[in-house]
Amino acid sequence: MFEQLKKDALQKIENANDLEQLEKLRVALLGKKGTITEQVKTIGTLPAQERPKAGKILNELKQEVQRAIEAKRESLQRVEAEKLSAKMWVDVTLPGARRRVGHRHPIMKTLEEIEIIFVSMGFKVVEGPEIEDSWHNFDALNTPEWHPARDEHDSFYLDDLLLRTHTSPVQIRTMLSEQPPIAIISPGRVYRRDYDATHLPMFTQVEGLYVDENVSVAHLKYTLEKFAQEIFGKQRRIRLRPSFFPFTEPSFEVDVSCGVCGGKGCQACGYSGWLEILGAGMVHPNVFRNVGYDPEKWTGFAFGMGVERITMLKYNIKDMRDFVRNDKRFLENF
Amino acid sequence: MLVPLEWLREYVQTDWTEEEIANRLTMAGISVKNIVVPAIKGKVVCAIVKKVQPHPNSEKLHVLEVFDGANTYRTVTSDLTVGENSRVAIAMPGTVLSNGSIVEPASIKGILSEVVMCSLEELGLETKSEYVYQIEEEIPIGTDLIRYWKIDDRVLEVEITPNRPDCLGIIGIARELAALCGAPLQMPEIDFEQRNEDVNDFLKVSVEDLDGCPRYCAGYMESVKINHSPIWLRRRLMNAGIRPINNVVDISNYVMLETGHPVHIFDYSQITDGHIIVRKAQEGEQVTLLDEKQYTLKGIETLIADRKKIIAIGGIMGAMNSGVTDCTEKIALEVAYFNPVRIRKSSKSLNIKSDASYRFERGVDPNDAIFVMKRLMHFVEKIAHGKATKGFVDIYPQRISPKQVFLRRSRLHAVLGTTVQDQRVKEILESLEMNVHITKDGWKTQIPTFRNDISIEEDIIEEVGRIYGYEKIDPQAPKITASGKGWSDLSLFRKTIRQILIGSGFDETVNLSFASSSVVKDLMNIDSLKLKNPMTEDMDCLRPSLIFGLIDALSYNVKRQIKDVKIFEIAKTYSLNNGVPVEREKIGIVMMGQLNEEDYTDNRSASLLNMKGVLDELSSHLSVDLQVVPEQIDWLTAGRSGKILLEGEEIGVIGMLNSKFNQVYDIKGEIYYMELDLERIFEKSKICRQPKEIPSFPAVRRDISILIPVGFASGQILSFFARSSEYVEKVGVSDVYKGKDLPEGVVSVTFYVIYRAFDRSLTDEEINTIFEKTVRDIEDTFGVKRRFA
Ligand SMILES: [Zn+2]
Numbered sequence A: 001m002f003e004q005l006k007k008d009a010l011q012k013i014e015n016a017n018d019l020e021q022l023e024k025l026r027v028a029l030l031g032k033k034g035t036i037t038e039q040v041k042t043i044g045t046l047p048a049q050e051r052p053k054a055g056k057i058l059n060e061l062k063q064e065v066q067r068a069i070e071a072k073r074e075s076l077q078r079v080e081a082e083k084l085s086a087k088m089w090v091d092v093t094l095p096g097a098r099r100r101v102g103h104r105h106p107i108m109k110t111l112e113e114i115e116i117i118f119v120s121m122g123f124k125v126v127e128g129p130e131i132e133d134s135w136h137n138f139d140a141l142n143t144p145e146w147h148p149a150r151d152e153h154d155s156f157y158l159d160d161l162l163l164r165t166h167t168s169p170v171q172i173r174t175m176l177s178e179q180p181p182i183a184i185i186s187p188g189r190v191y192r193r194d195y196d197a198t199h200l201p202m203f204t205q206v207e208g209l210y211v212d213e214n215v216s217v218a219h220l221k222y223t224l225e226k227f228a229q230e231i232f233g234k235q236r237r238i239r240l241r242p243s244f245f246p247f248t249e250p251s252f253e254v255d256v257s258c259g260v261c262g263g264k265g266c267q268a269c270g271y272s273g274w275l276e277i278l279g280a281g282m283v284h285p286n287v288f289r290n291v292g293y294d295p296e297k298w299t300g301f302a303f304g305m306g307v308e309r310i311t312m313l314k315y316n317i318k319d320m321r322d323f324v325r326n327d328k329r330f331l332e333n334f
Numbered sequence B: 001m002l003v004p005l006e007w008l009r010e011y012v013q014t015d016w017t018e019e020e021i022a023n024r025l026t027m028a029g030i031s032v033k034n035i036v037v038p039a040i041k042g043k044v045v046c047a048i049v050k051k052v053q054p055h056p057n058s059e060k061l062h063v064l065e066v067f068d069g070a071n072t073y074r075t076v077t078s079d080l081t082v083g084e085n086s087r088v089a090i091a092m093p094g095t096v097l098s099n100g101s102i103v104e105p106a107s108i109k110g111i112l113s114e115v116v117m118c119s120l121e122e123l124g125l126e127t128k129s130e131y132v133y134q135i136e137e138e139i140p141i142g143t144d145l146i147r148y149w150k151i152d153d154r155v156l157e158v159e160i161t162p163n164r165p166d167c168l169g170i171i172g173i174a175r176e177l178a179a180l181c182g183a184p185l186q187m188p189e190i191d192f193e194q195r196n197e198d199v200n201d202f203l204k205v206s207v208e209d210l211d212g213c214p215r216y217c218a219g220y221m222e223s224v225k226i227n228h229s230p231i232w233l234r235r236r237l238m239n240a241g242i243r244p245i246n247n248v249v250d251i252s253n254y255v256m257l258e259t260g261h262p263v264h265i266f267d268y269s270q271i272t273d274g275h276i277i278v279r280k281a282q283e284g285e286q287v288t289l290l291d292e293k294q295y296t297l298k299g300i301e302t303l304i305a306d307r308k309k310i311i312a313i314g315g316i317m318g319a320m321n322s323g324v325t326d327c328t329e330k331i332a333l334e335v336a337y338f339n340p341v342r343i344r345k346s347s348k349s350l351n352i353k354s355d356a357s358y359r360f361e362r363g364v365d366p367n368d369a370i371f372v373m374k375r376l377m378h379f380v381e382k383i384a385h386g387k388a389t390k391g392f393v394d395i396y397p398q399r400i401s402p403k404q405v406f407l408r409r410s411r412l413h414a415v416l417g418t419t420v421q422d423q424r425v426k427e428i429l430e431s432l433e434m435n436v437h438i439t440k441d442g443w444k445t446q447i448p449t450f451r452n453d454i455s456i457e458e459d460i461i462e463e464v465g466r467i468y469g470y471e472k473i474d475p476q477a478p479k480i481t482a483s484g485k486g487w488s489d490l491s492l493f494r495k496t497i498r499q500i501l502i503g504s505g506f507d508e509t510v511n512l513s514f515a516s517s518s519v520v521k522d523l524m525n526i527d528s529l530k531l532k533n534p535m536t537e538d539m540d541c542l543r544p545s546l547i548f549g550l551i552d553a554l555s556y557n558v559k560r561q562i563k564d565v566k567i568f569e570i571a572k573t574y575s576l577n578n579g580v581p582v583e584r585e586k587i588g589i590v591m592m593g594q595l596n597e598e599d600y601t602d603n604r605s606a607s608l609l610n611m612k613g614v615l616d617e618l619s620s621h622l623s624v625d626l627q628v629v630p631e632q633i634d635w636l637t638a639g640r641s642g643k644i645l646l647e648g649e650e651i652g653v654i655g656m657l658n659s660k661f662n663q664v665y666d667i668k669g670e671i672y673y674m675e676l677d678l679e680r681i682f683e684k685s686k687i688c689r690q691p692k693e694i695p696s697f698p699a700v701r702r703d704i705s706i707l708i709p710v711g712f713a714s715g716q717i718l719s720f721f722a723r724s725s726e727y728v729e730k731v732g733v734s735d736v737y738k739g740k741d742l743p744e745g746v747v748s749v750t751f752y753v754i755y756r757a758f759d760r761s762l763t764d765e766e767i768n769t770i771f772e773k774t775v776r777d778i779e780d781t782f783g784v785k786r787r788f789a
Helices: A003-015 A019-030 A035-045 A051-088 A106-120 A148-152 A168-177 A217-232 A285-290 A307-315 B018-027 B170-181 B231-239 B247-259 B340-350 B355-362 B366-384 B409-416 B422-431 B457-468 B489-503 B517-524 B547-558 B608-622 B659-665 B678-684 B715-723 B764-782
Strands: A161-163 A182-191 A202-212 A238-245 A248-257 A274-283 A299-306 B002-004 B031-036 B044-055 B058-067 B072-077 B087-091 B106-108 B111-113 B155-159 B194-198 B204-207 B215-222 B264-267 B275-280 B286-288 B294-296 B302-305 B310-313 B331-337 B387-390 B393-395 B403-408 B435-438 B442-447 B565-577 B580-592 B626-630 B636-646 B649-657 B672-677 B700-709 B728-737 B746-755
Touching (some): A003 A019, A003 A035, A003 A051, A019 A035, A019 A051, A035 A051, A106 A202, A106 A307, A168 A202, A168 A285, A202 A217, A202 A307, A217 A238, A217 A248, A217 A299, A217 B409, A238 A274, A238 B018, A238 B457, A248 A299, A248 B457, A274 A285, A299 A307, B018 B031, B018 B155, B018 B170, B044 B072, B072 B111, B170 B247, B170 B422, B204 B215, B204 B393, B215 B275, B215 B366, B231 B247, B247 B264, B247 B366, B264 B310, B302 B340, B331 B366, B366 B387, B403 B409, B403 B457, B409 B442, B409 B457, B422 B457, B489 B565, B489 B608, B547 B565, B547 B580, B547 B659, B547 B672, B580 B608, B608 B626, B608 B672, B626 B715, B636 B672, B700 B728, B700 B764, B715 B746, B715 B764, B746 B764
Parallel strands (some): B194 B387, B204 B275
Antiparallel strands (some): A202 A299, A238 A248, A248 A274, A274 A299, B002 B155, B044 B058, B058 B072, B106 B111, B215 B387, B215 B393, B264 B331, B275 B302, B302 B310, B403 B442, B435 B442, B565 B580, B626 B636, B636 B649, B649 B672, B700 B746, B728 B746
């Protein structure tokens, strides 16, 4: 009875070319005034005994047509999506058109880290000149001209001035212009006549100074252990090994426990379990006198480290000269 | 300093292992860098030569049979002086000798040599030997000689800080060890026979230079027999790094190593009238010392002389003319105390560093002279058969007395940040040979004169601390009050610039501050700030520009096939201003090769305008008006250089390096460079500016292409536009066109101008009028023409 109608409808659906055509077709068949809808409306005019059968057939027809439209819609959508994506296609597996960002120099990277650690403890970063006079570089620091300790500071001279051999002169300058309490670190370039795999004639130092009432070795120990743990890792320990610097008394070499063996001893630490990282000590009373501080009232600690050495330990760099070669492949690691 | 362990243990009985000794000394400040293990290993025994026969195939060799008490071995030797019944040290196969060679049975011209007869060199007892060592001591055949002579004794390599000259002698180190382990220090024997003749009948000493030589002690001995030293003495010297010479010289070295007090022995027969005169040198005097070199004196040295000649530079080195020789029979022995500063000055000016000067300039004990003299005579008597007269000459008019230092209990505890028991403090100080009295407030101490490093309370605090052990001090957080922000504004400003440049693709570099003054002169034609004592010629001055350094980094990379380089450095440059050295912090930027090497969609190369783009970006970020003005600069390429102005003041340069740089540094390609004065920009920068109000009325844009001839500065047109109307918001360039349709030497530059009013919408008509007038004015003013008239 409705066979022809069904055949035509399915044929038209099959032939639909795009989604728009299909939608028009749906309205023509199943819309309020669609062919099939109109047919359903005629059921009421049929004899009573034929109504259920006709109703059932028409209902099945309606459902079948609906299914056909859905199926066709999906297939058309797929086709359209494919067309669209071919038009938009970018091969995302090609490398990115990269804008290369530069790299921080490893020394500067470590220096920034050191500064942040001490600044967060309350220290202030202070800078000073590289060309110094020997009073600020030596005499004020309790190192008179004929002291054998000057052997370790083989300096470059410019007539009556010199290139500072450490950043301690900045401490002197600060103490001359400010009153305690003082907590400063002074980073900067320093110069000594030495050039090999473990020495550069120019290197970077950070020196620190804390002056207040009742400053003790215990405070120095806490501060430097905190520093070592921040820069090398929480598990690290430090030890104070007695040493000598003219400007501190008592003086120490500060060692950090070896990160490779944890202190048991290995090749990296020369089988001692410890690595030397900095020098430190309690400020010598003569240094205080030289800047007009009363050594009875004020005590303090000072420390100094080579940023190159810290960087070498941190990143396991073997040759200090790499820092001034600036090989791009080296710099790109930082 | 090298400290043979067996020697050290002679003065302290301890059951500590060598590792423990090394560790404890290190933690007390006597830094042991290494424990040296001698190379010798295996079996060397005392044997007797039973039979000597010629070698059948060589006249230069002998074949010997040697007997070690159990077996007889055959050995072949080229030392034809070894005879029957000679006792020799034979090394068994597998033994490693001191020079590293391994003993193996070997056929020598057809005869199998089973063992090696050792020379002193092979035993590590001499630096160079020519003969087999024939044993002189009464040693039983079969004795294990490595053990008997202790030649495998380990040696501590110790680093002594300059404040501890007392530890430049083995007794000094033993004293430290004794204090650490609680054992007594056993001082060595000093006994010897004194004959009845008075020393003053043989020796006379006049000290004229008391400042240089506060104490001069002399002794006299005769009947001395010069020979080589016994094995034990040679071994100790060799292990301590001193070459044995003869018994008397060896004894003087030995006593110096033992006590830390350098001594000198003269051939008495060379001293005119037996009269020693200690005097200050005169400038220009000449002397030949034991190193066989001639020196001209500066007049600051303390001389040991006689009436006719100089016989030593006191505390530094003896003269050739009076040294001990193989024929010496009578000797004069010197134990003196020289002024440390005078010794250091003399040693520096003569450029002589001797074991003696090293110790004297740090300061030896003035008060151990008699002990040292006795120790010296003890050995000369026992080893070299010398005979001493009665007494010594001792010129010591102003005695140097021990210092008294009071240590307050409160100060000790405050500085260490911990409490040390009173009794323990006393114990520690006494173990270091101080005289100690406990009082109500602390400890009254008398410091022995060998500790010239101790003179104030803090010095004693250090002594207590290092023996007590710093590991026993608990860390304690200091109460630091932060003052202001952590960084100065300049320092934060520098950080911002670094971030901008790194973000723009530049790698940060650190370069040495040195340059070669001749290269600087050649490339820039300026005189640089020269060092008085440079390390090398190519680092003889401080760089006047950061390009020296940056270009080294560039060249280092280019030589490694890395040709796309964008680098910068922020550092000081140096110059002389009216004779005064001046340092200024600069920013140096270098660009070469591909502009964006990692971006394959962009194949542009670095150019001057890209470098200027960096400058404009800095201007914008740092809120400064950095202008470039064309300027011919010698070391930059003609037509591609300019100076950078900030509010009219020159603060930098920009350009392409001239080809001389390419030649000198062997780099091919265009190198762009810019240098800016960081401090000047900082002073003018308004990083904390207020943001501009965001406009709410629309803008009107006009574009115009103008034909610009070569050499014309388009910047003039930009500024003309900028000043042309109150409504100009922005002016810029949208295109630069060079085409065949344009005349030679002319480019078309398209300028754009954005107009905007803050309070209303501008009309096209009013802007057309303004724009047209401005373009005409530009044509009239600069004589240029628009491209599409
Ligand atoms: Zn380790």
